[in-house]
Amino acid sequence: MAKLRLTVACGDYEIVRALADGTVAADGIELIMLTGMGSRERHWRMARKREFDVCEINVGGYLMGRDRGEALTAIPVFLHRRFRHGFAFVNVNSGIRTPKDLIGKKIGGTNFQPASNIWMRGILEEHHGVPHRDCIWVVDRGEDVEFTPPQGLRIEMIPAGKRLDLMLAEGEIPAMLSPDIPRLFLQGDKRIVRLFPSYKDIEIEFFKRTGIFPIMHVTVVKQEIVDKYPWLATNLVKAFDEAKALAYRRVANPRVVPLAWIRTAWEEQQEVLGNDPWAYGLNDANRKNLQTVQRYCHRQGLIARTMPLDDLFANTDLGDAGGGAENI
Numbered sequence: 007m008a009k010l011r012l013t014v015a016c017g018d019y020e021i022v023r024a025l026a027d028g029t030v031a032a033d034g035i036e037l038i039m040l041t042g043m044g045s046r047e048r049h050w051r052m053a054r055k056r057e058f059d060v061c062e063i064n065v066g067g068y069l070m071g072r073d074r075g076e077a078l079t080a081i082p083v084f085l086h087r088r089f090r091h092g093f094a095f096v097n098v099n100s101g102i103r104t105p106k107d108l109i110g111k112k113i114g115g116t117n118f119q120p121a122s123n124i125w126m127r128g129i130l131e132e133h134h135g136v137p138h139r140d141c142i143w144v145v146d147r148g149e150d151v152e153f154t155p156p157q158g159l160r161i162e163m164i165p166a167g168k169r170l171d172l173m174l175a176e177g178e179i180p181a182m183l184s185p186d187i188p189r190l191f192l193q194g195d196k197r198i199v200r201l202f203p204s205y206k207d208i209e210i211e212f213f214k215r216t217g218i219f220p221i222m223h224v225t226v227v228k229q230e231i232v233d234k235y236p237w238l239a240t241n242l243v244k245a246f247d248e249a250k251a252l253a254y255r256r257v258a259n260p261r262v263v264p265l266a267w268i269r270t271a272w273e274e275q276q277e278v279l280g281n282d283p284w285a286y287g288l289n290d291a292n293r294k295n296l297q298t299v300q301r302y303c304h305r306q307g308l309i310a311r312t313m314p315l316d317d318l319f320a321n322t323d324l325g326d327a328g329g330g331a332e333n334i
Contacts, residue, residue, distance in 0.1 A: 009036040010235060015048050016041060016062035016085055016225070020257060021284060024249035032245035035238065045086075045185075045223075046150075052226070053150040059231055060242065062086065062223045064121045065296070066303050070151045072318060073309040077229035080319050081239050082287045083246045086223040090126040091212070092205035093184050095191060095198050100180035105134035105201065112142045114170040114182035118161055119149050119308065121222040121299070122185040128302030129212075138306055144179055146170050156307035174198055210278055219283055221295050232320060239320035247286055254282075288319060 016022055018041040024030040026039040040058065043051075052061040053071070062085050071078055096102040102111070108130065115123045130136040142160045146168070155161050164170065171188035173179045175197040182188065191198045202208050213219060225246070232239055256262055260269045275283065285292060296315055303309045 009034055010238070011036045011038060012059040012231070013038045013040060013057075014060040015043060015052065015058040016060075017045065017048075018042070019085055019253075021085065021250040021253040022246070023256075024252045025245060029252065030245055030249045033241045035241060035245075037245075049150045056228070060225060060227050062225050064119065064150065065221055065224050065299055066119050066121050066124045066308055067151050068224050068226055069300055069303050069309050069313075069318075070119075070153065071226075072313065073311060078226045079229050079232050079239075080224045080226050081243050081246075081322055082292065082319050083225040083243055084221045084223065084284065084286060084292070085225060085246075087219050087221055087284060088122070089205075089209035089212070090122055090129065090183075090220060091202045091208045092200060093122060093187070094126060094130075094181070094201035095174060095184060095188060096181045096201050097174055097177050097179075098197050098199050099177060102180055102201065105130055105136050108136050108181055108201075109140045111181055112144050112162070112179045114144045114146075114164075114174060114179045114184075116170070116185060117145045117147050117149050118143055118155075118306075119151060119153075120185045121220075123183050124302050124306060124308070125220045125222075125299060126183045127306060128298070131305070132302075133212075144170070144173075153308065159307055171198070213278065216294075216298075217291050218295050218298060219279060221292070221299065227320070240322040243286060243322040250284060250286070287323065288315060 012035055014025075014037050016039070018026075022039070022041065025032075025037055026041055031037075045064075048061065049063050049067055051057045052063050053067055068078065068080055102108060127138045131138050139158045139160075142162060144162050144164055146164050164173065170179070170182060170184075171190045174182045174188065175190050175195050177197075181201070188198060227239065227242070257268075258272055265271070293315055296318075300309070300312050304312050
């Protein structure tokens with residue numbers, strides 16, 4: 007019997023390498039792995055044009071789609087996670103020294119919907135006393151998912167020809183939440199500094215206190231495919247999980263990664279985050295993670311309601327058959 011052919015759009019991650027090169031195969035499925043796109047292009051093409059059968063997308067975009075009744079479901083495969091405190095930047099002369107100094111200020115941030123900005127706005131509000139509606143959000147592009155900002159939420163588009171990192175450096179905006187490191191900061195521009203200079207220590211403390219390693223992206227499947235092939239979701243999760251286990255073993259080998267102290271970093275990560283920080287499935291930690299970001303999306307006006315996680319994700323509980331990370 008011929009295998010089911012599916013296009014899978016996702017990042018070019020080590021944890022999917024074994025699927026992309028064919029080392030791992032999904033039972034009954036031929037995966038056409040599309041890993042050459044950046045996140046922005048991939049999210050836009052899926053949100054606007056539904057070009058892929060399976061796609062890694064912004065968690066906020068998925069929640070917005072489901073809130074509007076779009077025919078998508080998700081599998082509990084979380085290919086991109088990232089702590090966010092290290093991506094909050096301020097102008098060195100802005101007078102902003104603590105998070106509460108952001109209140110009433112203009113804050114740059116590409117667009118309003120990136121998961122990075124959803125998470126950091128939520129963290130600032132919930133843990134640092136910075137209500138998101140007490141700030142003005144300055145963006146440089148349109149949204150992946152069209153939406154009308156709720157009353158009281160202020161979003162401004164920068165003038166044509168302007169660049170957010172240059173506006174930050176020159177003091178036109180005092181602060182910025184960025185999905186990535188601003189170009190000028192990478193180039194060593196001393197006018198831009200981090201809001202949290204010791205961000206790694208703060209992120210570790212945040213994880214120890216909350217148990218949350220923020221999920222940025224979820225993996226979605228067109229609903230009609232899941233309906234037609236009910237076995238598909240679990241087989242996909244098993245394949246992604248096997249590929250991840252192989253990646254863990256590969257990068258733990260100090261001969262593979264060209265970093266002098268990779269083993270030290272690996273052991274430090276295990277001590278703080280455990281053996282499987284990119285765990286898939288709806289375990290207790292992932293449920294808290296997803297419930298938190300869904301709460302932030304609702305609070306920030308991106309969705310009108312919250313939904314049970316079991317309605318948002320296909321039931322792919324692997325029981326004793328899943329994982330592999332514990333054998334590393």
